[in-house]
Amino acid sequence: MRDKIRSLRKVMACLTGVLLIMALLIPAGGSTAFGADAQSYDVLIKGGTVYDGTLKPPCVEDIAVQGDRIVAIGKLEGKAAKTIDAQGFIVTPGFIDIHEHSDMIVSMLASGEGVTPAMKEEIKGNLNAIYQGVTTVVTGNCGNSATDTAQWFKMVESMNFGTNVMHLIPHGAVRFELFGEKNQPLKLSPKQLKKFKARIEKEMKNGACGISTGLSYPPGLGTTTEELIDLAKVVGKYGGIYATHMRDESGTLLEGGNVAVLESIKEAIEIGRKSGTPVQISHLKLAVPHSIKASRMLTLIEAARQEGLDVTADSYPYTSGVTGIEILLPNSFKKITGGIADRYKTKEERAEIKALIQGLYADIPPEKIILISCDKKEYEGKSVGEIAAMEGKDPSDTYVGLVCDHVTTGIIFAHNEQAMKDFMSNHYVFTCSDGYTWARDIPGAHPRIYGAFTRKLKVFALEEKILSLNDAIRSMTLLPAEKLGIAGRGKLESGAFADIVVMDLNTLKDKSTYENPAQYAEGVVHLMVNGVLTIEDRKLTGQRAGRPLKGRGRPVLK
Ligand SMILES: [Zn+2]
Missing domain, CATH: 2.30.40.10 (Urease, subunit C, domain 1)
Incomplete structure (x- = not known):
C-alpha cells in the first residue's frame, strides 16, 4: 500500500481546505x-x-x-x-481506535479507480470498524498520510463518514511536501525548521490532535531526535500528542550490546521529556529477532510514567503486521527517500542483506512473509518461501531480490506472541487496529481491520482472561479519550x-x-x-x- 499512499498524499495535498466549525x-x-x-x-x-x-x-x-x-x-x-x-x-x-489510517483509503476513493458504488458505500461507512463497535478513529498515523487537516475534515463531513474522526499531522508526508521527494535533507537548516514548525502550527490550528512519526519509513528514518523534539514542542503548545511508529521495533542487538527496540522507546521518552508533550507509542510490539522479554520494554515505559511523563502506548491483538517487507531490515539499509540504499546494487553488498535475513529466518521462516501486493503480479498471494520454491532459489536470495528490485507489501508474522499478551494487560496500553476503512471486495486485507477490537474482548478478555472485560473496554474508550482530550466521549x-x-x-x-x-x-x-x-x-x-x-x-x- 505504500506506493499507493505516495500518490494519494499528492491527491490530498492539492485539494484546497475549508475550515469547518468545530x-x-x-x-x-x-x-x-x-x-x-x-x-x-x-x-x-x-x-x-x-x-x-x-x-x-x-x-x-x-x-x-x-x-x-x-x-x-x-x-x-x-x-x-x-x-x-x-x-x-x-x-x-x-470504541475509540487511536491508531488508524482511513484517510489513505478515502483519498483513494476520491481518485475513483476501480471502486464500485457498493464498495464506496462500505468505505464511507467505515463498516469494518462499525461492526466492531468503533465509533471514533484517529487517522494520520505513522507519519504518512493526509497532510491537509482542514481538507480531510471537509471530506469526512461531505461524505457523511460512518465514524467520528480525529487527525494527526503526518510528519513524514509534510516533510516530503515541504522539502521535496528527491532531495530530502537529513538535518534541517534553521530556516527549514522554522518553515516546518509554522506548518505544524497551522495544522494544529486547523484541528489536528497532534503529530505522528514513522521513523522506520522514509523520510522519518533519517531525521534527528532534535528535529522531533522541536516539532513536538509545537503540538504540545496546542494540547496535542506525539504519536510514534518507532525507529526500530525489533530485538536486534546493536553494537555495544544495546537492543534496538529499547533504544527506540528511550528516544520516544526523551522526546516527551524534552518537549513536555504527551507521548503515544504506536502499535507496541516486539519484532524479530525476539532477543528480549516484553518486561524490558514495559519497564522503560513504567519508569517514564513514574517520573511524571505522560507516556502511553497502543497495541493490536495479532502477531503479524502489514507493510513493505524491507521493514525487517534496520534503517541503515534504507534510503531517506524510500527503498533500499543504492550501495546494495552490487552482488557483494547484497550478501550483507542475505546474511541478515538468514539470521532472522530462525524467528520468522520465509513461509511467514506473505506478499499481498507486488509490482510483479505473479508473486501476489505467495510467501517468500513459495516464491523461492517456484523459482528454485534459496529463500534468502529471494528475499534479497524482492527488497532490492521490487516494491512489495506483505503480511509479516514478525511479532512475539507472548510479548503481545504481556503488553495488552497493562492499563497504559490502549487498543488499536492499525487498520483503515475498507470494502470486502478489495483483496489483501489483514484480519485486524475487521476484528482487532472484537478479538481483544472475545479472545483475550473473555476466553484467555489476560485482562478483565472492564479493563479491556476501558482500554478502548475512556483511556484513549482522556489521552486525546476528547470532551464528552469515552464514558x-x-x-x-x-x-x-x-x-x-x-x-x-x-x-x-x-x-x-x-x-x-x-x-x-x-x-x-x-x-x-x-x-x-x-x-x-x-x-x-x-x-x-x-x-x-x-x-x-x-
Ligand atoms: Zn505504523
Whole structure:
C-alpha cells in the first residue's frame, strides 16, 4: 500500500481546505438536550448491563438519548420515540481506535479507480470498524498520510463518514511536501525548521490532535531526535500528542550490546521529556529477532510514567503486521527517500542483506512473509518461501531480490506472541487496529481491520482472561479519550455524546481470518454514533453520523 499512499498524499495535498466549525461546539439536540423535557426521549435503551468506560462494576441501567446526547442514566421511566430492549446485552461507550489510517483509503476513493458504488458505500461507512463497535478513529498515523487537516475534515463531513474522526499531522508526508521527494535533507537548516514548525502550527490550528512519526519509513528514518523534539514542542503548545511508529521495533542487538527496540522507546521518552508533550507509542510490539522479554520494554515505559511523563502506548491483538517487507531490515539499509540504499546494487553488498535475513529466518521462516501486493503480479498471494520454491532459489536470495528490485507489501508474522499478551494487560496500553476503512471486495486485507477490537474482548478478555472485560473496554474508550482530550466521549454519562454500543457477548466473534479476511465481526446488536442508530438489530440502518473532532486548536496553559 505504500506506493499507493505516495500518490494519494499528492491527491490530498492539492485539494484546497475549508475550515469547518468545530463539531463539538454545535449544540445539536437544542435547548431541551439536557433534560428540560426529560420524560420524552428520542431513544431509550432499557435494561442493558452498562460498562461505562471506567472500572466501576457493571450494573443494569437504562440510558436515555435526546438529539446527539445522553441525557439520563439510571432506572428510567418515560416515553421515547424508540425503545431498545437491551436485556441480556452489555452497553458500552463507542470504541475509540487511536491508531488508524482511513484517510489513505478515502483519498483513494476520491481518485475513483476501480471502486464500485457498493464498495464506496462500505468505505464511507467505515463498516469494518462499525461492526466492531468503533465509533471514533484517529487517522494520520505513522507519519504518512493526509497532510491537509482542514481538507480531510471537509471530506469526512461531505461524505457523511460512518465514524467520528480525529487527525494527526503526518510528519513524514509534510516533510516530503515541504522539502521535496528527491532531495530530502537529513538535518534541517534553521530556516527549514522554522518553515516546518509554522506548518505544524497551522495544522494544529486547523484541528489536528497532534503529530505522528514513522521513523522506520522514509523520510522519518533519517531525521534527528532534535528535529522531533522541536516539532513536538509545537503540538504540545496546542494540547496535542506525539504519536510514534518507532525507529526500530525489533530485538536486534546493536553494537555495544544495546537492543534496538529499547533504544527506540528511550528516544520516544526523551522526546516527551524534552518537549513536555504527551507521548503515544504506536502499535507496541516486539519484532524479530525476539532477543528480549516484553518486561524490558514495559519497564522503560513504567519508569517514564513514574517520573511524571505522560507516556502511553497502543497495541493490536495479532502477531503479524502489514507493510513493505524491507521493514525487517534496520534503517541503515534504507534510503531517506524510500527503498533500499543504492550501495546494495552490487552482488557483494547484497550478501550483507542475505546474511541478515538468514539470521532472522530462525524467528520468522520465509513461509511467514506473505506478499499481498507486488509490482510483479505473479508473486501476489505467495510467501517468500513459495516464491523461492517456484523459482528454485534459496529463500534468502529471494528475499534479497524482492527488497532490492521490487516494491512489495506483505503480511509479516514478525511479532512475539507472548510479548503481545504481556503488553495488552497493562492499563497504559490502549487498543488499536492499525487498520483503515475498507470494502470486502478489495483483496489483501489483514484480519485486524475487521476484528482487532472484537478479538481483544472475545479472545483475550473473555476466553484467555489476560485482562478483565472492564479493563479491556476501558482500554478502548475512556483511556484513549482522556489521552486525546476528547470532551464528552469515552464514558457513558449524562451530557456525553451518544456514541453507544449494545453488544451480545454470546455471539461476539471476530470472524476475519488470514485465509478469508473479508468478514465483518459479529456481536454488535445496536450501535449509535452521535445519537444516530447506524446498526439496529444487527443490521445497518443506512444512516451515518460521524463527525470530524477537532483538537483544541488554541494554546493550552501549562
Ligand atoms: Zn505504523
